Amino acid sequence: MNKLLTIEWLKLKSYRPFWILLTLYFLVLGLVCSSVMLYLEYIASKGVQFESIDPSVVPFYDFNDIWQNITYLATFFKIFLGFIVVMSITNEFDYKTIRQNIIDGLTKTEFISTKLLLILLLTVVNTLFLLLLGIILGWIYSPVQGLDVMFDQAGFLLAYFLDVLTFLVFALLVGMLIKRTGFAIVLLAFYSLFIEPIGVLILSNFYADYTFYNYFPIRAINNLITIPFGKYIFQEIQDYVAILDIIVVFVYLGLFTFLNYWILQRSDIK
Amino acid sequence: MHPVLAIKDLHKRYGKVQAVSGLSLEVQPGTVFGILGPNGSGKTTTLGIVLDVVKKDAGTYEWFGKSPSSESRKKIGAILETPVFYPYLSAVENLRVVARIKEVPFTRIEEVLLWVGLAERKMDAFKTFSLGMKQRLAIASALLSDPAVMILDEPTNGLDPQGIAEIRDLIIRIAQEGKTIIMASHLLDEVQKVCTHFAVLKKGKLIYSGGVREALSGTDMVEVASADMDRLQQIAAQFPFVQQVSRENGILKVRLLPEKSSLDLNQFLVEQGVVVSHLSQKTKSLEKQFLEILASSHE
Ligand SMILES: Nc1ncnc2c1ncn2[C@@H]1O[C@H](COP(=O)(O)OP(=O)(O)OP(=O)(O)O)[C@@H](O)[C@H]1O
Ligand SMILES: [Mg+2]
Numbered sequence: 001m002n003k004l005l006t007i008e009w010l011k012l013k014s015y016r017p018f019w020i021l022l023t024l025y026f027l028v029l030g031l032v033c034s035s036v037m038l039y040l041e042y043i044a045s046k047g048v049q050f051e052s053i054d055p056s057v058v059p060f061y062d063f064n065d066i067w068q069n070i071t072y073l074a075t076f077f078k079i080f081l082g083f084i085v086v087m088s089i090t091n092e093f094d095y096k097t098i099r100q101n102i103i104d105g106l107t108k109t110e111f112i113s114t115k116l117l118l119i120l121l122l123t124v125v126n127t128l129f130l131l132l133l134g135i136i137l138g139w140i141y142s143p144v145q146g147l148d149v150m151f152d153q154a155g156f157l158l159a160y161f162l163d164v165l166t167f168l169v170f171a172l173l174v175g176m177l178i179k180r181t182g183f184a185i186v187l188l189a190f191y192s193l194f195i196e197p198i199g200v201l202i203l204s205n206f207y208a209d210y211t212f213y214n215y216f217p218i219r220a221i222n223n224l225i226t227i228p229f230g231k232y233i234f235q236e237i238q239d240y241v242a243i244l245d246i247i248v249v250f251v252y253l254g255l256f257t258f259l260n261y262w263i264l265q266r267s268d269i270k
Numbered sequence: 271m272h273p274v275l276a277i278k279d280l281h282k283r284y285g286k287v288q289a290v291s292g293l294s295l296e297v298q299p300g301t302v303f304g305i306l307g308p309n310g311s312g313k314t315t316t317l318g319i320v321l322d323v324v325k326k327d328a329g330t331y332e333w334f335g336k337s338p339s340s341e342s343r344k345k346i347g348a349i350l351e352t353p354v355f356y357p358y359l360s361a362v363e364n365l366r367v368v369a370r371i372k373e374v375p376f377t378r379i380e381e382v383l384l385w386v387g388l389a390e391r392k393m394d395a396f397k398t399f400s401l402g403m404k405q406r407l408a409i410a411s412a413l414l415s416d417p418a419v420m421i422l423d424e425p426t427n428g429l430d431p432q433g434i435a436e437i438r439d440l441i442i443r444i445a446q447e448g449k450t451i452i453m454a455s456h457l458l459d460e461v462q463k464v465c466t467h468f469a470v471l472k473k474g475k476l477i478y479s480g481g482v483r484e485a486l487s488g489t490d491m492v493e494v495a496s497a498d499m500d501r502l503q504q505i506a507a508q509f510p511f512v513q514q515v516s517r518e519n520g521i522l523k524v525r526l527l528p529e530k531s532s533l534d535l536n537q538f539l540v541e542q543g544v545v546v547s548h549l550s551q552k553t554k555s556l557e558k559q560f561l562e563i564l565a566s567s568h569e
Binding site: 003006007010011013014015016095096097099100101102103104105106107110266267268269 | 318321322323324325340341343344346348350352354355356357358359360363366367368370371372373411415
């Protein structure tokens with residue numbers, strides 16, 4: 001495992017686009033997640049109201065609301081990590097280095113494992129980043145403090161971890177199938193931002209009695225952390241992660257992982 | 271001793287194209303084995319299969335008498351078609367990736383770069399290299415694990431005459447270290463200069479396999495001329511080791527038995543009192559042999 005991680009590290013260490021994208025991602029994620037209060041205060045000053053509630057009193061960063069709030073917000077940015085993952089695999093096809101890696105003595109399983117380890121590492125770092133951000137923001141803004149309240153509801157971080165991990169393994173699969181960087185990135189973005197969400201929207205209009213569309217992959221992943229903001233205008237929200245949703249996502253995680261291995265095992269490598 | 275590589279009845283089809291068709295082949299240790307064949311005859315496909323990146327349809331192959339594995343690949347240095355590296359990484363960084371894969375210490379990198387004469391450019395990105403440098407880096411990379419076998423697929427493809435000569439010298443030096451080399455090439459002259467054995471493929475089938483020396487000997491033609499051509503022809507025909515005598519444009523062409531050379535013929539003629547004005551031995555080129563082999567195979 002150490003060997004595989006070193007190999008991936010050697011490949012990426014001086015690959016500028018990777019570091020630029022990654023830095024941009026964390027910058028944007030950090031900025032957006034930490035400026036919600038400023039934004040709410042700004043729109044309040046413009047006289048905007050949420051169902052007669054002053055936006056600036058919304059306790060966005062309060063322990064323990066903060067965890068669902070920022071993890072929900074952060075999931076919107078995972079597509080950029082997806083692009084990074086796509087690039088890291090399609091480049092290997094583009095340069096034909098995947099073939100040379102195997103000729104040099106890597107097994108196909110080891111090759112995919114290097115990419116899965118990269119994904120795992122990205123996801124761990126990403127989750128730790130959010131944990132740190134949550135602690136800092138909560139410490140600044142939250143009227144209640146203390147270890148007991150702080151990490152109550154921090155389980156959303158685990159859901160976030162699973163959410164991003166599964167999405168990135170899906171991104172890897174798209175890269176494995178499409179092989180061309182540009183196409184794969186466009187397809188990943190189109191599918192996960194438009195095709196599936198819009199498809200689900202349409203289906204849910206026609207088949208309101210059924211819920212099968214909740215099991216589409218992107219939808220299932222996004223279902224893990226539901227939108228929490230309704231509670232600030234006194235709506236009923238789901239403030240927990242449903243077991244069924246976790247199971248469904250785990251099934252997808254297993255399926256995507258398996259497909260990545262299977263496709264490579266089965267095919268000629270050009 | 272096991273053959274380095276033993277291929278048995280290999281088949282591979284791409285859609286309508288039968289790229290490899292019932293190919294059987296053995297490569298013995300210490301040989302420099304050339305694989306010849308026209309474009310599309312299945313050379314690269316065959317090498318791709320034995321390197322585990324192309325799936326075979328049927329047949330078997332063994333490396334060092336064992337079924338293929340990633341472990342056997344680590345002991346093989348191979349380049350398929352073109353040098354393949356991460357364009358944005360330097361020569362050293364690229365070789366580090368390979369060294370990690372092959373589980374070879376990084377100290378080896380300096381050695382192989384020196385060997386192929388790239389030490390001065392080792393910090394430059396691969397994409398800035400000329401084609402000749404790329405080929406040399408590929409050979410350096412193949413040498414990293416000090417492999418018993420090297421596979422080279424058209425290692426001089428696209429190089430200028432000097433580049434070709436450089437790569438040829440490298441290959442000869444590698445062969446002198448006792449490594450087995452398997453090389454696909456179109457340059458018959460190259461194969462003739464460096465290979466000890468060769469095989470000819472056509473439409474995925476093996477149509478010839480044997481030693482380079484054997485293929486080239488036995489077909490020696492000696493050209494002789496003298497003032498009295500009629501007498502020359504008459505005497506030459508009496509030489510016991512003659513296969514065939516013919517006259518063309520005032521020159522006598524004498525085909526000798528394999529073990530005899532122009533020296534023997536000349537000695538015989540002198541003994542018979544014939545003085546020659548011209549004597550030259552034409553060794554058959556591999557190119558000519560190759561074309562004959564292709565022409566004589568049906569289809
Ligand atoms: N990936 C592929 N898909 C479809 N057909 C292929 C593929 N690779 C090779 N072929 C076909 O298989 C046959 C053998 O190709 P191969 O590349 O092995 O030939 P070669 O002897 O290496 O030729 P060259 O001397 O031009 O390098 C050709 O007819 C080729 O078109
Ligand atoms: Mg070829």
